[in-house]
Structure formats: C-alpha cells, structure tokens
Amino acid sequence: MKQQLFTRLEDGYEEMIKLRRDFHMYPELSFQEVNTAKKIAEYQENLGLEVQRNVGGHGVVATLRGKYPGKTIAVRADFDALPIQEENDVPYKSMNPGVMHACGHDAHTAIALGLSKALVAMKDEIAGDVVFIHQHAEEEDPGGAKPMIEAGALDGVDVIFATHMENYIPVDHLLYSENFILGACDDFTIEIIGSGGHGAFPQDTVDVIALGAQLISNLHQITSRKVDPLKSAVLSIGSFHGGEAANVIPERAILKGTIRTFDEDVRQGMYEWLKTITSHTCQAFGATHELDYMFGYPATKNDPVITKLLVDASKEVLPVMNIQEMQPNMGAEDFSYFLQNVPGTYFFTGSANEEKGFIYPYHHPKFDIDEKALLNGAKVIVSSMVDYWNTYNTLLKDTGSPNN
Numbered sequence: 548m549k550q551q552l553f554t555r556l557e558d559g560y561e562e563m564i565k566l567r568r569d570f571h572m573y574p575e576l577s578f579q580e581v582n583t584a585k586k587i588a589e590y591q592e593n594l595g596l597e598v599q600r601n602v603g604g605h606g607v608v609a610t611l612r613g614k615y616p617g618k619t620i621a622v623r624a625d626f627d628a629l630p631i632q633e634e635n636d637v638p639y640k641s642m643n644p645g646v647m648h649a650c651g652h653d654a655h656t657a658i659a660l661g662l663s664k665a666l667v668a669m670k671d672e673i674a675g676d677v678v679f680i681h682q683h684a685e686e687e688d689p690g691g692a693k694p695m696i697e698a699g700a701l702d703g704v705d706v707i708f709a710t711h712m713e714n715y716i717p718v719d720h721l722l723y724s725e726n727f728i729l730g731a732c733d734d735f736t737i738e739i740i741g742s743g744g745h746g747a748f749p750q751d752t753v754d755v756i757a758l759g760a761q762l763i764s765n766l767h768q769i770t771s772r773k774v775d776p777l778k779s780a781v782l783s784i785g786s787f788h789g790g791e792a793a794n795v796i797p798e799r800a801i802l803k804g805t806i807r808t809f810d811e812d813v814r815q816g817m818y819e820w821l822k823t824i825t826s827h828t829c830q831a832f833g834a835t836h837e838l839d840y841m842f843g844y845p846a847t848k849n850d851p852v853i854t855k856l857l858v859d860a861s862k863e864v865l866p867v868m869n870i871q872e873m874q875p876n877m878g879a880e881d882f883s884y885f886l887q888n889v890p891g892t893y894f895f896t897g898s899a900n901e902e903k904g905f906i907y908p909y910h911h912p913k914f915d916i917d918e919k920a921l922l923n924g925a926k927v928i929v930s931s932m933v934d935y936w937n938t939y940n941t942l943l944k945d946t947g948s949p950n951n
Contacts, residue, residue, distance in 0.1 A: 548669065555668055563660070563921045564918050567918065569639075577683065577684035588607045591609035591663060596609040596667070602700055610677070611673075628646050650910060654712050655924075688734075692884040710927070711895055713897060715908065719869055719919070720897035721895065727809045728894075729877070730781075731811075734806075739759055740798065740799055741833070743796050746795060755798065759787055762824070784803070810846075847893055848886055853935075864930055899917065
C-alpha cells in the first residue's frame with residue numbers, strides 16, 4: 548500500500564507544484580484568508596471529502612473516510628501569508644501588493660491537498676479516517692489553532708502530523724526532535740510615565756529615557772540570575788521609543804519585547820520577575836508604568852513515540868544520513884495547541900538549494916523553496932500514516948478494545 552501511495556504522490560507531483568504556485572500568487576493575511584479557504588474547501592469537496600467551512604474562523608476541516616474502521620489521523624496545514632512585499636522575479640510572484648507567502652504555508656497546503664488526492668484513490672484499502680485540518684492565522688497571535696480546536700477540529704482524532712519548510716536545511720533532509728522543538732512565545736509592552744522637561748535641567752524631570760535604559764539592563768539580568776542555568780529562556784527588547792527632540796526629555800517612553808521559554812514554570816517565573824523588576828525600577832526613579840503582557844503560543848512539544856515512528860517511516864523516503872535530530876529553537880508555533888490535545892509530531896522538511904538560489908530564510912522578501920520538498924514532505928507523512936495504521940490498528944485487533 549505504501550509504495551502505491553508513493554507512486555500516486557509522484558504522479559500528482561506536478562499538480563502539487565501548480566497548487567503551491569497558485570496559492571503563492573494570491574496570498575492573504577492572517578484572519579483575512581477568505582479566497583484561500585474557499586479554494587481549499589472546493590478542492591477537497593471535489594475529491595468527495597466531508598468538508599466543514601468556517602471552523603473557528605476561516606479554518607477548513609476535510610474528512611476522508613476509509614472503508615474499514617480504524618484509527619483517525621489528522622494532518623495540519625496552515626495557509627495564511629505575511630505582510631511582506633515579495634522581491635522574487637518568478638512567474639508565480641505574489642499578485643497582492645505587500646502580502647507574500649514567505650513562510651512556506653503555500654507549500655504546506657499543497658502537500659495536504661496532494662496527500663488527500665492520493666489517499667482518496669485508495670480509500671477502499673484504508674482502515675481508518677484522515678482529517679485534514681487547514682488552519683488559518685498561524686502567523687498572528689492569538690492564531691487559528693485554538694479556535695479551530697474549540698470548534699471541534701480534533702474531535703475523534705487519535706494522532707496528528709505537521710511539517711514546516713525550512714531553508715536552513717538542504718532539500719532531501721529532515722530534522723526532528725523527540726521532545727520540545729519550538730518555544731513558548733510571550734510579548735510585552737511597558738509604558739514608563741515620568742515628567743518631561745528641558746534637557747538642560749534633568750533635575751526637574753523624571754527622565755524616562757534614562758529610566759528605560761536602566762530597566763532594560765535590569766530585565767536582562769532575569770535570564771542570567773533568576774533562571775536555572777540548566778533551563779532555557781530568552782528575553783529580548785525589540786523596541787524602545789521615547790521623545791522626538793535632542794533637548795527635550797519626554798514624559799513617556801515605551802519598551803516592547805518578547806520572552807521565549809520551554810518549561811512552563813520558567814515561563815511563569817519570567818512573567819513574575821518582569822513585573823517585579825519593572826515596578827521596583829520605576830518606583831525607584833519616581834515614575835509610574837503600565838504593563839501589557841500577552842501570553843502567546845505555548846512551547847511545541849512532540850510525542851516521542853510518534854516522533855520515532857515518523858523517523859523510522861522517513862527512512863523509506865530519504866537517505867538515513869539526512870534524517871537528523873535537532874536542538875530545539877526559540878521560534879514559536881500554534882501547532883503546540885494541537886499537541887497539547889492529542890499525540891503527534893512536528894518536523895522540518897529541508898527546502899533549501901544553494902545551486903538554485905533557494906537560500907533565503909522564511910520571513911525574507913526573497914524566500915522561495917526547492918519544490919522537491921513538496922514530494923518529500925508528502926511522502927514522509929504518508930509513510931508515517933501507513934506505519935501508524937499498521938501498528939495501532941493491529942493493536943486494536945489484538946486487544947479487541949478501541950481504547951488501545
């Protein structure tokens with residue numbers, strides 16, 4: 548069955564490329580993906596799948612029913628784009644000014660649709676169901692995953708798979724992690740309120756510029772002095788704005804930053820220390836402040852058993868030496884919400900090709916991929932699906948219990 552599915556994916560490879568390029572030409576921003584969602588729903592309906600539209604927003608859920616009872620596997624593919632002006636000179640360049648698929652979501656969607664077409668052709672041999680979760684708004688917190696889950700996207704699902712294009716990895720390579728793969732992402736804004744005045748007379752002011760500089764220094768002590776050195780945390784200030792003139796001390800200054808963690812206790816601790824240090828620093832200088840702290844996506848933590856299954860299955864697709872375990876990084880993904888509800892795994896599919904110029908990282912205006920990654924990603928997922936069914940449907944038969 549697996550080899551037949553590989554063949555069907557190979558036969559559908561050119562269509563996957565065509566689909567990916569069509570999505571690439573007409574990108575839509577998070578929470579605005581009306582036409583993209585319509586295209587996806589219509590494609591899945593034409594294949595004969597049960598399709599739910601507007602799931603938790605612009606999300607689409609398409610269900611393929613196998614002929615025989617068995618485990619239900621979900622495949623998640625995000626489809627929103629970014630507010631970036633594309634700089635590539637290609638026939639499939641974005642037609643929407645200031646909007647671009649610079650993160651590979653067009654490829655993820657094409658992979659899911661290619662998988663759907665291949666599996667539909669063999670549904671009479673499948674024991675189990677497949678749920679394609681086409682997710683809107685991954686790029687913009689609060690994201691589309693959580694409302695889709697709340698709307699029932701994971702109902703009845705036993706396991707879930709997802710991949711991401713990665714231009715730090717050469718095509719024909721795969722990176723995985725059996726535990727954490729991406730971090731939690733929290734953002735904050737601190738407005739410092741002092742009293743302004745002439746730059747020549749700082750003694751008559753509460754100088755929010757000097758205070759802000761001190762606060763930044765104090766906050767950066769959290770990770771080195773309040774976090775266990777055997778655990779990970781990042782605090783970065785990305786914006787510090789206050790005042791307009793060289794000789795005027797402003798009344799207000801604004802700091803914006805992000806915090807990334809893996810461990811939930813560390814995550815909560817970072818928040819508490821940020822609150823305390825901000826309050827005490829401002830108080831020491833006679834200022835007040837307002838803190839807006841937003842807990843974003845939790846850390847993305849893979850299931851080790853399902854990840855091992857995927858790694859073994861990927862050896863039938865890619866050279867073993869190209870399948871490598873990676874260290875987790877502090878990027879963030881709302882796929883984490885899915886993994887909090889069902890076991891599954893998230894992996895990186897190599898999409899870089901230096902010879903062809905596909906070297907730019909995601910979120911870059913020249914991001915593009917070697918489209919062989921579409922076929923590789925689809926084959927790895929379908930190989931994992933078949934192995935999962937073979938393993939867990941056999942267990943189900945042996946025990947006679949649907950709960951095993």
